[in-house]
Amino acid sequence: MATYIVRRLILALIVLIIITLLIFLVIRFLPGDPIYLYMSRQEQQTLTLEQVEAARHEFGLDKPIVVQYFDWINGIFHGNLGESLFYSESVGALLKRRFPVTLNLGIPAFIIGSVLGTAAGVLSALRRGKALDSLMAVFSYMGIAVPIFWLGILFIYVFGLKLHLLPMFGYTSPTVNLIQNIKQLILPVVCLAVTPLASIARQSRSSMLEIIRQDYIRTAWSKGLRERNVVMRHALKNGLIPVVTLMGISLSYILGGSVFIETVFSIPGLGALSVQALLSKDYAIIQAVTLLMAAIIVGINLLVDLTYGWLDPRIRYG
């Protein structure tokens, strides 16, 4: 197990380094001068060529590209992620404020998606071919196909505009007003949970179907165990191993989805921040948000792999 952990750690580190390289290179080599990373649009237009060159020197952009990369990495380790031109404050401070909001939205969605998705999948597998199974199949296909920004708008229309049941947009910190926080988050959390829920339901259904045909499950049945025991004690444990690997993908759906949901529901999190940054070409924010999201996903995938190796020893030695 120890070698397995070390190997996975090194792999994750390598992937992280490549991510920083890719982000760095993409931002620097795509059309547009990297000096824009440090200058507002107004400055770009009014400054003379000499002033731009002076700035280029000041920010170290005339150094060799390799040196620039290490300067950037060095900055990250010292908490210096650059300045946002649009918000005129440090990117670090912005992230510190925005990230908890996305967590507040994303964690409940992640839990709902995983728990309900697994439950739905297991139930469908046990009632294979019955009405319930067909119904769930249709819902899971729809859940994967629905554009979540559109679903958000639909929810706002039905539950906000027509039924007046829930607030239509905005965000209140749970420390300020917990009730309001929960009310405002219900619709966006449900929207965000839909895609992971649907894909986890499909995956857990098919892996449960594999498992319940195994010999040891037949043995459990023939021992006269009740359905609950067969499913909970025997089938679920092995059936859920492949589902664990979907956690990383679910997280990816949720972080990606937050971009839309936060925009539709006017929630000031990382997703809305990145849209704003993309529209205003605020490169420092784009760099930081992309890196942060990728790092989270690499971290979760590492965790998933370690859990996986622990649950299923065949993986470790494979």
Place this chain on the structure above:
Amino acid sequence: MTQESNVITLGATTRTGQSHILRVMLGRKVVIFGLVVILAFIIVAIFAPLIAPYDPYAQNLNATRQQPSAAHWLGTDALGRDTVSRIIFGARTSLLVGVVSVGIAAILGIWLGLIAGYFGGWTNNIIMRFIDALMAVPMILLALVLAALLGGGLKNVVIAIGIALTSLYARLMCSQVLSTKENDYVTAARSLGAGNWRIMVRHLLPNCLPPIIVLITLQLGTAILAEAGLSFLGIGIQPPQASWGAMVNDGYKYLLTTPILSFAPGVAIMLVVFSFNIVGDGLRDALDPRLRGTL
């Protein structure tokens, strides 16, 4: 389950396959539904100018945001343009982006995976670690960032989505090649003097394609969904070109009075993506049921 699926697979490989694939797919009503929707979608997209009742770009400021009527089945938008016609032309945008971006992703990914899997060792390590890095960024965020940096518009959206979708093909192809190259016919080809290129293109590529074809079908839906998302946020297709995602966003502003403006294009997106997923899954089950869960 395992036994049953083995029998089906054997059947598929021995009996040249095609009639069997059709039979399994057409045996499911829902797959037929998906095929019909896709066919209708393609026809509408190709013959849009002939089918659309109005010019999708013709503004009529005397008839803005009309409710659905006999003249305008789904009403008109804020500039008085006919919603039905814009949805029909939006199908064009969706189909174009879907096909071209998935084409880019498949070609790039297939080659990367083929090279990585065939040569193995360090080549494999380097390519696949880059693919891992690409996969760590949420697909939609990667597409958004690339599209925004490239500057939006149809061409850049296609490139951005194409690159964002590449990693899945590379990974799938690589794992396919790794197992396929152990086959005796590869050794036989090599001992007959076939070079790397010939083995890769003539022997490995065709034998690795079935799951790739399934992935392509599924990804057409994903690409269409991604384009809608990018355009919804204003980073994708630029106005006045019709795009379903941009239409949802335009309609959002008038949700209280004319919700149909936002709802109708969303239904179109969902229907098309739903159909590609259904058909993709049907194709996978017909080609090789063992792939279920991995694709």
